[in-house]
Amino acid sequence: MVGSGSSTVTVTSGAAAANDPRGALQKGIAMRALIQDRYGSSDVLRFGDLDVPEPGDGQVLVRVRAAGLNGSDRENLAGTPFYARLGGLARPRHPVPGSDVAGVVTAVGDGVTRFAPGDEVHGELPGYRGALAEYAVTPERLLARKPADLTFAQAAAMPQAASIAHRATAGLRIGDRLLVNGAGGSGGTFLLALARRLGASVTAADRGDKAEHLLRSGADEAIDIGARDWADDRDRYDRIVDLVGQRPPRRVHRSLRPGGQYLLVGGCTRVLLATALLGPAIGRATGKVVRVLAVPQSGALLEEAAAMLAPADVERTIDRVLPFEEAPAALALLAAGETRGKLVLDLP
Ligand SMILES: NC(=O)c1ccc[n+]([C@@H]2O[C@H](COP(=O)([O-])OP(=O)(O)OC[C@H]3O[C@@H](n4cnc5c(N)ncnc54)[C@H](OP(=O)(O)O)[C@@H]3O)[C@@H](O)[C@H]2O)c1
Structure with missing residues (x-):
């Protein structure tokens, strides 16, 4: 079974910036991201620079190492079925597609107790958006520790x-x-x-x-x-x-x-x-x-699922791992139904 250790880190909110256990917040620093300004085919996607998001209370900033694609990404790209527009009727409110990440915690907001900078994690992003970028921010409760026996690509295939x-x-x-x-x-x-x-x-x-x-x-x-x-x-x-x-x-x-x-x-x-x-x-x-069947986004649920699968089970679900630069092509493959199981994007 996929291993899952867990330890608790208590964050002191008044710590000096130099050794702040919340990590150095990436204020004003740009990150590379896939950007979707409107609904449509993969032609509406472009790469661009966005500010690295800052983790708010209870949130964790993750340096994304791999992002897994799901059917919901195909729906959120096209804006159909109708529920795919809950995150923006005319255009997506959050410009970055993608719901599943695996990566390394680089900073945490006030009130985060389970994760600290340097932890390897995987999980979902709220509203199923924000994964296809160098950094992503998500509530602590949507994350689980990355099982040590999984690669980042395997861990990113799992969450949703x-x-x-x-x-x-x-x-x-x-x-x-x-x-x-x-x-x-x-x-x-x-x-x-x-x-x-x-x-x-x-x-x-x-x-x-x-x-x-x-x-x-x-x-x-x-x-x-x-x-x-x-x-x-x-x-x-x-x-x-x-x-x-x-x-x-x-x-x-x-x-x-x-x-x-x-x-x-x-x-x-x-x-x-x-x-x-x-x-x-x-x-x-x-x-x-x-x-x-409504399935909540939850790190605890993901941890339970991971405990039931061996790394070989997870590896068998992966069709292809593609470099981040090929994200538009990957979403085009997904839209065309040319995938079997999971597509994962690798971020260096
Ligand atoms: N209930 C919840 O809480 C919850 C949470 C998250 C996601 N979801 C939803 O769950 C759904 C499935 O997600 P997923 O990631 O598994 O999607 P997916 O990766 O797109 O898989 C859907 C599969 O069904 C095939 N298919 C298409 N039309 C079909 C038909 N008429 N009969 C049988 N198979 C057909 C697709 O083939 P082609 O690729 O060739 O079209 C594809 O292999 C999505 O709609 C997503 O929004 C629900």
Whole structure:
């Protein structure tokens, strides 16, 4: 399992600047960042210089060593589905894309107790933005210590995807039949790894050209969504985790066995709303669970997920590690569906 040590550092807010345990704040210093001024394709992205952010109360400044991409980055680039515009209706309020980082703490704000400059960490950024830059600032509670046996690239692959996978597989038992829809992407690939560890029997649905990746990642069976609709299966699964929900809730429950659970993680806004509104009533009527699974951004959750995965599991999720300069190309690959599992950007 991935190791995770934890120690506590108490910060003295009145310390002299020269040996301030909060680290030297990078006031007025510029950093290189990927900048997104509007929604669109990867053509709207450009590199530029921004001020290094300052950590406020309870926040940590991280020198980013690697940033992992997720489906949410593809959505936040395009501004669709609609919830991707919660961070700015007409244009993104935060100019820097990217939600997941691994790196080294360089400064901490007042009230930070768990981290100090020099600590190696990984975690998510609030609003899923700010990772694709040399420095990123995030609340302490969204960070976990980087497991010593993971590289920065491996640690950056984990935060959002492993947290989703951990929550979505909670309570699965050996032999349970699990269907993962949209299994070839970021969250799905981690789900396959965790479900395999838990001993579930896994069916993975995605585009046909990802079948080999799905089977290699831990699926027992791969469904080509272009050839077969898993929702036609009756009474087959103990749990369905849907990462790209497109079916109304009244349709999906029929594929569940008695007492089964349908957990919707992502998808189009209409289906998310319908599942949130109608799911509880369908659940009561059928004796099944039909609901949206909200996964909080949390360093504690990430630590739990890390404890369940071996470094080899994490490495298997990574499709490619690309240099930071290729971030626009990486987001273009993601938008075009030309990735299997995780894309990670490496910052020197
Ligand atoms: N519930 C929460 O709290 C929470 C938290 C964070 C993120 N999310 C959401 O979770 C969702 C999934 O994230 P992710 O990072 O795993 O996304 P991802 O990396 O984009 O993976 C999605 C996968 O589904 C495939 N796919 C596309 N259309 C499909 C269809 N009709 N049927 C089956 N598979 C299809 C994609 O293939 P192509 O790449 O070829 O299109 C891709 O392999 C996102 O919508 C994200 O916003 C939810």
